[in-house]
Amino acid sequence: MNPIQRFQDLQNRRQFLKASAMGLGATVLNSLTPRSQAAPLLGTHFAPKAKRVIFLFMAGAPSQLDLFDYKPDLHKQFNAPLPKSVSNGQRVTAMTKGREQRVAPSMFKFAPKGKNGIYMSELLPHLSNMVDDLCIIKSTHTDAINHDPGKTLFCTGSEIPGKASMGAWLSYGLGSINRNLPDFIVLSSAFWTGGKGNVQALYSRLWGSGFLPSRHQGVSFQTSGDPVLFLSNPQGVNRVSRSKMLNLVTKLNKEHFEDIGDPEIETTISQQEMAFRMQASVPELTDLSHEPEHILDLYGPEVNKPGSFARNCLLARRMMERDVRFVQLFHRGWDHHSNLPTKIRGQAYDVDQPAAALLADLKQRGMLDDTLVVFGGEFGRTTFGQGKLARDNYGRDHHPRCFSTWMAGGGIKGGMTYGQTDDFSYNIAENPVHVRDFNATILHQLGIDHERLTFPFLGLDQRLTGVEESHVIKSILS
Numbered sequence: 001m002n003p004i005q006r007f008q009d010l011q012n013r014r015q016f017l018k019a020s021a022m023g024l025g026a027t028v029l030n031s032l033t034p035r036s037q038a039a040p041l042l043g044t045h046f047a048p049k050a051k052r053v054i055f056l057f058m059a060g061a062p063s064q065l066d067l068f069d070y071k072p073d074l075h076k077q078f079n080a081p082l083p084k085s086v087s088n089g090q091r092v093t094a095m096t097k098g099r100e101q102r103v104a105p106s107m108f109k110f111a112p113k114g115k116n117g118i119y120m121s122e123l124l125p126h127l128s129n130m131v132d133d134l135c136i137i138k139s140t141h142t143d144a145i146n147h148d149p150g151k152t153l154f155c156t157g158s159e160i161p162g163k164a165s166m167g168a169w170l171s172y173g174l175g176s177i178n179r180n181l182p183d184f185i186v187l188s189s190a191f192w193t194g195g196k197g198n199v200q201a202l203y204s205r206l207w208g209s210g211f212l213p214s215r216h217q218g219v220s221f222q223t224s225g226d227p228v229l230f231l232s233n234p235q236g237v238n239r240v241s242r243s244k245m246l247n248l249v250t251k252l253n254k255e256h257f258e259d260i261g262d263p264e265i266e267t268t269i270s271q272q273e274m275a276f277r278m279q280a281s282v283p284e285l286t287d288l289s290h291e292p293e294h295i296l297d298l299y300g301p302e303v304n305k306p307g308s309f310a311r312n313c314l315l316a317r318r319m320m321e322r323d324v325r326f327v328q329l330f331h332r333g334w335d336h337h338s339n340l341p342t343k344i345r346g347q348a349y350d351v352d353q354p355a356a357a358l359l360a361d362l363k364q365r366g367m368l369d370d371t372l373v374v375f376g377g378e379f380g381r382t383t384f385g386q387g388k389l390a391r392d393n394y395g396r397d398h399h400p401r402c403f404s405t406w407m408a409g410g411g412i413k414g415g416m417t418y419g420q421t422d423d424f425s426y427n428i429a430e431n432p433v434h435v436r437d438f439n440a441t442i443l444h445q446l447g448i449d450h451e452r453l454t455f456p457f458l459g460l461d462q463r464l465t466g467v468e469e470s471h472v473i474k475s476i477l478s
């Protein structure tokens with residue numbers, strides 16, 4: 001039976017029994033109430049290639065034209081109207097509607113890198129050195145044209161808020177590897193100090209559990225003070241007294257659960273026990289004092305700044321070593337509607353060396369083989385310019401029809417590109433990859449059939465990839 005429906009049925013019976021005032025009511029109720037409504041661990045459907053995931057999410061949508069999608073002849077079209085045969089009447093944002101669409105080629109140089117001569121932007125010198133480990137997907141596309149639904153779709157599989165996030169699905173489906181740390185940790189990075197204008201918000205539903213039991217939601221680490229709120233004991237409370245309090249509260253919660261059978265009580269018990277263990281595990285996790293100097297240098301000069309992307313990448317590596325299942329790093333400030341060349345330089349500075357260092361660090365420790373690292377934003381940017389249009393000064397609007405993402409490690413072929421866009425990086429020319437396909441591939445590498453990882457809610461067997469047709473990108477798998 002549907003566990004949600006069963007719980008509702010139990011609630012109705014419970015109300016009847018309590019109202020009847022019969023002495024056997026509590027006994028009968030206990031026989032009807034399951035010992036646990038928490039979802040069973042589903043395990044893998046086939047042998048996984050990856051054990052853990054790091055998702056580097058670039059909130060605001062980085063420009064594929066200036067980072068990954070090289071269009072060598074586009075400079076010949078500078079300031080020319082975008083051909084109607086290319087735009088084809090496709091929808092645009094309110095910021096573009098009714099305005100001229102004039103071509104703005106990238107001002108940045110590209111050069112072939114790695115064994116296969118993959119063209120990479122000069123903005124990414126460090127990541128270019130790791131290109132033989134990257135699979136760059138140039139034909140990613142999405143349904144959303146605005147930030148809020150775009151981020152929500154990528155992180156939860158739906159533009160509609162309230163669905164479970166990817167990390168929550170993995171926690172639900174695969175369970176914990178390390179009982180002393182959460183299955184799913186979120187790190188939000190400070191961004192380039194010159195890029196504070198037009199920064200899109202982040203919201204907890206991007207790492208929420210939605211309809212899944214709340215113990216599967218992501219735990220967001222803070223950039224200052226205690227990494228997790230209330231991690232430290234208040235003055236006058238030591239670990240022994242905290243343990244005694246926890247034992248008493250757990251006993252009371254278990255009695256309460258036996259009485260009413262609410263699965264969220266079990267979640268509370270498990271989360272309180274986890275919080276107690278985290279008081280010992282998290283300070284050790286976040287203490288970088290024993291990291292060798294050459295490792296700190298690898299991640300770059302910003303690594304010692306709390307909340308920096310560099311520091312969070314190093315923390316992500318430490319989390320992978322401790323078998324945290326899913327770590328999501330958010331880096332904001334990529335919404336470049338004007339003065340893109342200046343702003344994207346700062347953003348690339350934040351991300352380039354740390355992301356490359358993360359890959360190199362995992363690789364030298366023999367961990368990249370079973371750790372999947374993925375990179376992307378909610379959509380791409382247009383080939384036509386916004387704001388003051390010059391060869392060295394332009395902005396770009398939102399573009400869901402094609403953008404670039406990448407994957408590395410975890411059973412993904414390196415040193416390759418997948419998919420192609422047209423000469424304007426406006427439409428997909430071959431091998432389209434929807435965000436749902438991207439997510440299905442992540443699940444596949446962890447040994448999960450995306451069509452079989454489901455949870456009953458609102459009359460549907462919900463899944464991360466929704467009810468729409470989705471495909472694993474098999475051509476990029478090793």
